[in-house]
Amino acid sequence: MAVEGGMKCVKFLLYILLLAFCACAVGLIAVGVGAQLVLRQTIVQGATPGSLLPVVIIAVGAFLFLVAFVGCCGACKENYCLMVTFAIFLSLIMLVEVAVAIAGYVFRDKVMSEFNKDFRQQMQNYPKNNHTVSIVDRMQEDFKCCGAANYTDWESIPLMPKDRVPDSCCINVTQGCGISFKVKEIHEEGCVQKIGGWLRSNVLVVAAAALGIAFVEVLGIIFACCLVKSIRSGYEVM
Numbered sequence: 001m002a003v004e005g006g007m008k009c010v011k012f013l014l015y016i017l018l019l020a021f022c023a024c025a026v027g028l029i030a031v032g033v034g035a036q037l038v039l040r041q042t043i044v045q046g047a048t049p050g051s052l053l054p055v056v057i058i059a060v061g062a063f064l065f066l067v068a069f070v071g072c073c074g075a076c077k078e079n080y081c082l083m084v085t086f087a088i089f090l091s092l093i094m095l096v097e098v099a100v101a102i103a104g105y106v107f108r109d110k111v112m113s114e115f116n117k118d119f120r121q122q123m124q125n126y127p128k129n130n131h132t133v134s135i136v137d138r139m140q141e142d143f144k145c146c147g148a149a150n151y152t153d154w155e156s157i158p159l160m161p162k163d164r165v166p167d168s169c170c171i172n173v174t175q176g177c178g179i180s181f182k183v184k185e186i187h188e189e190g191c192v193q194k195i196g197g198w199l200r201s202n203v204l205v206v207a208a209a210a211l212g213i214a215f216v217e218v219l220g221i222i223f224a225c226c227l228v229k230s231i232r233s234g235y236e237v238m
Contacts, residue, residue: 007230014075014223021068021220024213028061031206038199053107056100057206064093071224080231087224094217097210104207111203112196119192120148126166127159137168143198144171145191151183153190 035054067089074082119139125132140146146169147153154165163179169186170177177185 017220025065032058097214101207101210115196116192140168146187149190
């Protein structure tokens, strides 16, 4: 039995929300993949709360897309079971997103400490590992920084000459520019404060976005429940 009256409007609004959910799902997957790529170049030591956050975001995005598809089928066919399933799963996704937002806020300072520890470890491996060289050089060039706290951190690295810093510390990067350097020719600020602060602010952005999507999902749950009630009433009349 087709829905009538005000429920047609609810059904139409639900379709719009389902399209928004699909767009949000794709956005979450893109954000999760991007965050994972960035964290692989910064926080690389083991599974930590900060490094697991992108995986959770990707999983939520993929599941949200699947749930939106179920909701679209349920609304189109006005199927009671599909709409109930949609409402339940959407509620679960909303709870996960709220948890992700809370975790992002709670662990925002943990990201900074993790990056500090891992960056210093990468500095220790710098003279011995070519892969580490490319990662550290790229970070120092992109964020215009040198060392962990400042450029003097390179003096304590084994196998690194005392009067040398990586060429990526130079303001104008050229081969050998870090040998017998002049302080005015290199970036003096450390990378932990610059990159760690950037990671921290982006974690908060992701947390705020998760809360925003969760609010929209509340509307989806309300409309789905209204449609479920209307479909059930139609079955009882029949």
